[in-house]
Amino acid sequence: MSLKPWTEIARPHKDVLHGTFKQSEFAADISQVAKGTAPEEYQNAEKFFSRTYITEGMRLLLVSVAQRLAGNGGDPVVQLQTAFGGGKTHTMLAVYHLASRQVPASDLQGIPDLLDEAGVQSLPTAKIAVIDGIALAPSQESVKKDGQKVTTLWAEIAWQLLGDEGLEMVRASDEQGTSPGKDLLVDLLTRAAPCVVLIDELVAFLRQFELGKSYRAGTFDSNLTFFQALTEAMKAVPNAILLASLPESELEAGGHMGQLALNSLEKYFARVESVWKPVGSSEAFEIVRRRLFEDAGARAEVEGIARQFSDFYRQHADKFPVETQSNEYFERLCSSYPIHPEIFDRLYEDWSTLDKFQRTRGVLQYMAIVIHRLWESGNRDALIMPGSLPLADANVRNKSIHYLPQGWEPVIEKEVDGPRSVPADIDSHTLFGSVQAARRAARTIFLGSAPSTQDQMIRGIQTERILLGCVQPGQTIGVFEDVLKRLRDRLHYLYADQDRLWLDTKPNLRREMETRKQNISTRDELMPLLKERVNRAFGKNHHFAGIHVFTEHGDIPDDYGSGPRLVVLRPGAGFSRSESNQAYGEAEKILRNRGDQPRQKQNRLIFLAPDFDVVNRLKEQGRIYLAWRSIVSDIEDGNLNQDLSHLKQAKRNRDGAEQSLAQLIRETWKWLIAPVEDFVKGRPELNWEVVSVPPTAPNLIQSIEEKLREEEWLVYEWSPIHLRKVLNDWYLKNGVTEVSAPKVWRDTCHYLYLPRLVNDQVFKNAISQGTETEDYFGFAAGKEGDRYLGFSFGKGSIVALDESSVLIEREAAASYAEKLRQEQDQHSLGAHESGGSGYTVDLPTQKTEPVRVPPGGDTSAGQSTVAGIAKTHFYGTAELDPVKAKMDFATIMDEVVQQFTAQLGVDVTISVEIEAKKRDGFDESLQRTIKENCNVLKFTTSEFDED
Structure with a gap:
């Protein structure tokens, strides 16, 4: 059965319907009846x-x-x-x-x-x-x-x-x-x-x-x-x-x-x-209904509506008062229809305690005005509930405060109901506005708490009764629970103690908070707070080389790092889906520059931008939190004269504001932005790719990394086939058969049109996997003349990215491997076969160079010894070409030193001698630099002298 509005089922009496009743007519006058001058309904x-x-x-x-x-x-x-x-x-x-x-x-x-x-x-x-x-x-x-x-x-x-x-x-x-x-x-x-x-x-x-x-x-x-x-x-x-x-x-x-x-x-x-x-209170239902309604509706329809309310209360038993779970409450719903029993309970139990409030007569007068206004406005509620009271109407408002002390009218206008009230502003949010959650909740709180006084030991109306007074079947209870938190945060005259809320004519500490909020310094207080809370949201376990929150571009390192860098843009650089936004401009400034110098490693930056539409709410919430924090501090220090209850209230507000701030930070920094370049007419053109990070994800940094992986903006594992494509597209073409491996790695860090790798290990793994077969490319630790040192093709090897290492085009690597096989047949002292069809070979450039001996193996294949005489000491010197000394020294380590270190009981000592001459002498700056570096490297001696 559908939940029909009461206006389609019940019909008020004509005088109520048309607003022609007079309040005095509800006060029966027996002397007028005796004289024959009373209204017709009494006469x-x-x-x-x-x-x-x-x-x-x-x-x-x-x-x-x-x-x-x-x-x-x-x-x-x-x-x-x-x-x-x-x-x-x-x-x-x-x-x-x-x-x-x-x-x-x-x-x-x-x-x-x-x-x-x-x-x-x-x-x-x-x-x-x-x-x-x-x-x-x-x-x-x-x-x-x-x-x-x-x-x-x-x-x-x-x-x-x-x-x-x-x-x-x-x-x-x-x-x-x-x-x-x-x-x-x-x-x-x-x-x-x-x-x-x-x-x-x-x-x-x-x-x-x-x-x-x-x-x-x-x-x-x-x-x-x-x-x-x-x-x-x-x-x-x-x-x-x-x-x-x-x-x-x-x-x-x-x-x-x-x-x-x-x-x-x-x-x-x-x-x-x-x-x-x-x-009795239960009899008042029928008295009011008889007097105000010509027809309260067919019994079947009334019971249908009451049953839906009763079932709703039972389905959510933990959210509503205990009495709503009984069948007796179902009967009360039927007997009071179309007015919710909670209205009668509040008027007869609370409002009747006010001086001069006449029970049945007062209720009749009040409800007649309410019903007329609701009918005129086309109210669509299933029942007339506390949350339905049209307190924005002047007549209803005046009647509502008639028996209350002075001072209630501005409270209702600002904090309960009205076009310029805070609840109306809250309801402008789509989530709340569709059911008028804030206004309905505020009206219910007013009806249930306005008659209370400061002298009462227990004040206010419980949350379960607020929900009873404003939620209808089919509506989401959580929406109203959420809006109660919003009301507690924003209303100046709303008080709260545990699960009870009440309105009063005296402002709460919120007015003090509002004053302090206006004096919060954006630069000195708000921004440091936001920076600290954003940093706190990331945690420590991540793959980024650094997370830079609100950092100037000159302070963001321009290096290869152990991972990319996440740059969190400041609140003023908000992102929106519009054609132009502040986030792109701020991000490009950081991307292109590091201080006064152009940035080189541009492909190491990822940006996290704030949502333009949420930034203002975030700043407001930050100021609210800072204001409440200062109030709590001043009360505890004795600088603000407040009692213990106000201190508890201030602490609750501070904690609530802090929780809301944490949530808003997640809702604000949700746009992950990656810079990319596409080639248009042969020239790179900067573009931005944007994706949102779910603000409800439990771990922010994990969620960011998952998004980077999903969008392939950050490569954690790189297939050799993708590396081969990059090599073929950008390096190994037009007759070029090899390229420096470190250069390729560095280029992926520099250029936005290349893949963005997490770190160099991903690059090394791709090389190592690619050399396990002969399908992709070859690799060599270096090259001497036309010979590759540490050549790998068809069998993987451990990859070291030094300046001499190269990646070799597949066909060239295959040709070189075939050449090695032919030489192997001709030279018995050449590089030994490593097994299978793959090769990892170090070829000597001269026949006099020693061959590599397996650890612990026999040396007789490479050298002759004098029988009977044991050689216990080795000493050797070599002159290295200073241009390619690094590569030569690596060869010496592999071919000579490693032969000794692989043997048990061998003590090896290595010393390096460097001699440099310049005819016109070295300048003082160079001398100072060389000496400082030698000291750092712990040289035994390092001196400059004259010939």
Whole structure:
């Protein structure tokens, strides 16, 4: 079943629907009904009962009245005593219409069943006297028809019951201002019986007297005596009944005289009274619904909506109050439809504690305004909930704060509801705005907390009740939980203590925070904080040679490094999907320059840019955190005079702001940018490739590296086939058959059109794997003349990237390998075969060079010895070409020194002699440099002298 809005199921009464009702009409006036001048809904008995829900207390009272008037028992005196709006006057009107019999009982809704319960077949028409204490004054007289004058309360009752006859019976007492005796009143009531005396606001009349002072209406004491006699007389007449309403509180009684009158009347009424049961909270549902709604909807539709709400509460039992899990709550949802029970609970339990708030009457007045405004605006809520209250409307807002202390209007306008309120601003976020999460939550908090005061031990409304008041089935509860955090962060008049929130007219520490936030220095405070928090987000385990956060281009090294460098751009260099953005400009500046010099190793840089749309939020959150941190520090140091509760609040806000800052940092730096170059018309053209890093990933640096691997912006493993393609595309063409291996590696670090390798080991591994077969290329540790040293082709070898190492084009390597095979057949002392079809050979340039001897092997194949004489010492010297000394020295190490070090028990000592001459002498700068380097390299001697 779909969740239909209440406006499609229920229909308010016309006066509510069209806004033509008057608030005063909700205050029933029994004297107007007696005079025939009341509104139709009160004056007409049939309409009155059609809109009246007969509560349990009213049912018992009407049954007793019917029995009394029929002479079948019943209570002679009933005291109606409850708080404002408790239904006293409404109950009196029900008795009036029942006793007057202006409309047949069969036409009065609910009355036939009551008469059956009372056992009354035919209810007689009764004479009725109606006294409104507010309309009478002790010093005034009332002129009746034929010039009859009435001054006392007993004369007024006598005249209303029996006219001239009754007035004549009490004339003497009326003229003297003294109470008639009990017997006279019994005689009067007997003649008028069956009769009903209805007295409303009795204390309001009596409190006008002053002790010891005589008025036209008698004295205070004579009036109290009259009521004592009247209650006794009622008991003596079997078909006469008295109903009087008394206030419940001292406030309603009004002053010293009012309280004195109330205390005295309670003693007299207590002797003969019957206790009247006031309206219960559960019965208020039906009272309000009957009065405000012409049709509350078909039972099946109402139950369908209630069932969806009830099931929703049970599915998320941990999010809502315990009572929502019972079937009784389902019945409450049905009986209160289209108004959510939570509205009644808050109004009857919280708002009814306010002075002058009239329970049923106040609720009727309030909800009539709310329903009219919601109907006019086309409200689409399934139920009228606390979160539905249109507090932005002036009429609803004024009625909401009518019973509250001064100062609530700006709080509602700024922090609860309204076009310029903070919740409205929060709802502008798509996630919240679709369900008006912030406004609904703020309205619910207002309804549930505004009546509370600072004197209460426990203030506020629990989170589970806030959710109950604003979330509808089908909506995501987490959205509303999230928006509550936003409200706590931004509202100045919202307080929080654990899971309770409340609004107050006094600002919380947020106002102090806002002031401090404005004074935060961007350069000295905010930027260092962001830099430190961004650095913290990366951790330490990564493949980058360095992570440079907000670093000037001159301070970012231009080297090959152990890995690429990740450059985190500053907040001002935000990235957006627009054609131009600040990130590209900042990144290119760093890419092309290192200080005043051009950057060489451009292909070693990767950039992480902030999201342009989030940067402002990030800066704002950073300032908020710094402000809260300073407040906590000042409170703890005694520089800010606040109590312990405010310190706890400040710490919670600081911690919450820090958590939000950490999340925003992840949401901000999410754009990974790699520079690439494509050749257009033979010239390289700079382009940028961009991909986003998930802000929710648990490990930022790991997520970045995974993206770099996915996009192949960073090569962790390089296949030989890709290396061969690079060689063929850029180096081994136009007759070139070899290229320096270190040059290729360095070029991958320099040029943006070449692959970006993690480090040189990836390059070495690709060479090593490529030389395992004859499919890709050859490799040599060096070259001497037309001979390759350390030649590898078809069998992998350990690769050392020194300046002499070369990569050889495949066909050239194959030709050279074939040449080696031919020489091997011709020279028995040549390089030995390494097995298979692959070769790793060091060929001597002259026949006199020694051959390599396997470790521990026999030397007789290469040298002859003198029999019987053991050679225990070797000493050799060689002169090296200074141009290719590095390569020559490597050959000596492999061919000579290694032969010794591979033998057990051989001690090897190597010394290097360097002699340099210059005819016109060495300058001082060169001498100083050479000496410093020799000292660092720990030369034994290093001197310059004259020939």
